[in-house]
Amino acid sequence: MYSFPKNKKKPQLFEGLSEESLQTLLQHSFLKEFENGQLLIQQGDIPQFVYLIIDGTLKTSRMSAEGEEATIRLLESGDVCMEAVLFMGGPSPIDVQAMGTTTVLLIPDKVIKTHVLEDARFSVNLLKIVTRHYKNAMHQIDAMQIKSPVQRVGYYFLIKHLESGHDSLEFSLPFRKQSIASYLGMTPETFSRTLKKMKEMGIEVEDDKIKMRDSFTLCHFCDSDTAALCARHDREECQQCPLH
Amino acid sequence: MYSFPKNKKKPQLFEGLSEESLQTLLQHSFLKEFENGQLLIQQGDIPQFVYLIIDGTLKTSRMSAEGEEATIRLLESGDVCMEAVLFMGGPSPIDVQAMGTTTVLLIPDKVIKTHVLEDARFSVNLLKIVTRHYKNAMHQIDAMQIKSPVQRVGYYFLIKHLESGHDSLEFSLPFRKQSIASYLGMTPETFSRTLKKMKEMGIEVEDDKIKMRDSFTLCHFCDSDTAALCARHDREECQQCPLH
């Protein structure tokens, strides 16, 4: 049975669970390692497990009959997937694929489905996770419909900037550029050209390192609901922010 | 206090709940009527209620600073909204707007949040609803990224066809054409031209009435996970379906 390293941050899935509840979940779960490019599940398969990434990265995508691919999510360590698909009932609408060697904890669907009815805290955790995905999906939708490539990349940078803590004026892209391009719904070429435009706007791009002149550079990619994530959105200095 | 007409179909939100549990929810809820175009909630507002449509239609959308709009969902009677937003924590990422006079049941957020921890069946209902929305969002994303306008409209028709029961070769569009166009991520002009192409493919379009020659007409817009919704997907006749 897998047991969580004490020093590691608990994934959101297990947040606030009693030791007993956690044990029940882990009892029937096991680790598995996947190689670069390996498929964990394919569109149309009936899902058997929820996948919790211990180490590495995954992507979820949909493939059209002609072999074209739309990336839905890019996931890092601590992220979960297939949890939503379980409750949809029916086959998986997505592919899940490892990007590089990735270690994953597999939690059987039955364990999840019974545990949801036993531990309300666990089901609320799941609700929170699914709703966050849903929120991201909504952002992705409006991005593709109404935003220019520059705005899409800018918003992506903004989110990464907020995630990496407000004070650092530098962060690095967590995935390969072509993956990010696909996630943002554009070709690698367009992504590359867009990065060039970003440079003209005062954002240094050097390989996968992104540096900003100051912490307001990305402000005009913000919107009212993302502003809530910003540490200073209710402070005076936010005046500089074009939203106000 | 609002009480559900016995003859009306129960919305998914309340499915399988005990009479007592349902009463608790309805006790603090109330009806409200909204006029055409009226906003129930705006992007950036803190949500106070979950909205259950009793009669009429709503749309949820995101608006860019320049006033351009991306439609996220179009909802009919029995649908719920803002339930996902409640669990995201933080302000609403979407606008909700009435399309025509619409009667809505308002369930206060606190009632929902406490009830989730008390009635596991209720929280599973919520999970199912949110995951369905999430699934739709994923379809919307890949549709916009990898499908042509004809494929998007075809898939939309397919879903409506499956919803309206398999046997009827006719259904009508539940929303104004421009709303559907926006939902599908295209302009009204493109939608109109696309409908013309559909006619050439053997789908009669007359105002908002859609008629098909036979029930296989829409088959080639199907995909592996949507096929599960099809009543005959595991029967012999599905041979005709290009998927096989």
Place this chain on the structure above:
DNA sequence: TTACGGACTTGACTCAGATCAAGAGGTGAC
């Protein structure tokens, strides 16, 4: 050391869908 391959960039060209503009058809107010 060179050779190969993969990730990314850059430039030239193409085209599907957006935009702009005009017209058809329907409906309600007066």
Place this chain on the structure above:
DNA sequence: GTCACCTCTTGATCTGAGTCAAGTCCGTAA
């Protein structure tokens, strides 16, 4: 009735992202 207004359609034009092709810059293997 007809005027105003709205939805939808149709046609002509424009444009921006995709495509294709070539080239650069790595890292790795022989």
